[in-house]
Amino acid sequence: MIKIYHFPNTRGLRAIWTCEELNVPYQVEMIDFSPEYRLSPEFLRISPIGKVPVLQDDSITMAESGAMVHYLIDKYGNGKLRPETDNPKxxxxxxxxxxxxxxxxxxxxxxxxxxxxxxxxxxxxxxxxxxxxxxxxxxxxxxxxxxxxxxxxxxxxxxxxxxxxxxxxxxxxxxxxxxxxxxxxxxxxxxxxxxxxxxxxxx
Ligand SMILES: N[C@@H](CCC(=O)N[C@@H](CS)C(=O)NCC(=O)O)C(=O)O
CATH class of the missing domain: 1.20.1050.10 (Glutathione S-transferase Yfyf (Class Pi); Chain A, domain 2)
Structure with a gap:
């Protein structure tokens, strides 16, 4: 299942909201937002600059909220939430x-x-x-x-x-x-x- 590393009121809301709009199952992993944890070797392994959100989907790990939104829409949207590339919009x-x-x-x-x-x-x-x-x-x-x-x-x-x-x-x-x-x-x-x-x- 998709896992979204998040902290309340941060950009992880974009990935969660996209999953909700598309009815894609996901789980939220709330992280310790202290600089100590975010810059620890453990967290830097999944988030290269120690920020949230991070999204994991099978073997994919991504750490940039806009990329997550587009990835989720492209992979799971079946045409929802985006115009086709040949659409003028x-x-x-x-x-x-x-x-x-x-x-x-x-x-x-x-x-x-x-x-x-x-x-x-x-x-x-x-x-x-x-x-x-x-x-x-x-x-x-x-x-x-x-x-x-x-x-x-x-x-x-x-x-x-x-x-x-x-x-x-x-x-x-x-x-x-x-x-x-x-x-x-x-x-x-x-x-x-x-x-x-x-x-x-x-x-
Ligand atoms: N452009 C990145 C920005 C990520 C970002 O700045 N995340 C904030 C929370 S919304 C964070 O982790 N801040 C901690 C810090 O800047 O050290 C994205 O959209 O994912």
Missing amino acids: YPTYLEWSWFAEATFTSSASEIIRHKRAFPDDINAEVINEFKRRATFCLNALMNFLADKKWLLGERFSGADIMMGIALTTYARHVAEPFPPIIQNYFDRLSDRPAFLRTKQAES
Whole structure:
């Protein structure tokens, strides 16, 4: 069975949510999130830089949440949660999936890293700069979404799973209110039964 190494409220939610949307059985292994454990030889054997999530499926071990989402959809989706490669929406699916982690979440993550690295010397200018960058990304998302239901329009996809967790990171660490278009999108994501089951799986 698929095993997802996870810690509450982290990016492992993407892999769990994808399994829930696809009804793929999985088990969650909650890890000790202390730096001591994450950087121990035991954990570094499965996660080369000591981060979660990690996904194991038979002989496959992966440590990058977006790759897990696409892998699960490609392997187990039977056409669900993604457009085919010849569909004009396929580039959009890839673009916003990557944007969610590589550009949007990375700005919010810098806030977490700065606070963790310099707990006694938190620099408000650094925090504000990364909040500004994350909010610039949020505005780009808002302009793209406009009146769309999901990133691909009427069709929910893995790109929305990627973005949904990016939005939870923004809410927790940038901690600015969402504008209405984003709030409505976030509410639609949060109301999905598979998302509700995902949250239960980590409690
Ligand atoms: N791009 C990676 C980021 C992984 C990542 O930063 N995970 C966080 C939890 S969400 C973590 O383990 N942080 C511990 C650390 O940075 O040392 C992914 O999407 O899987």
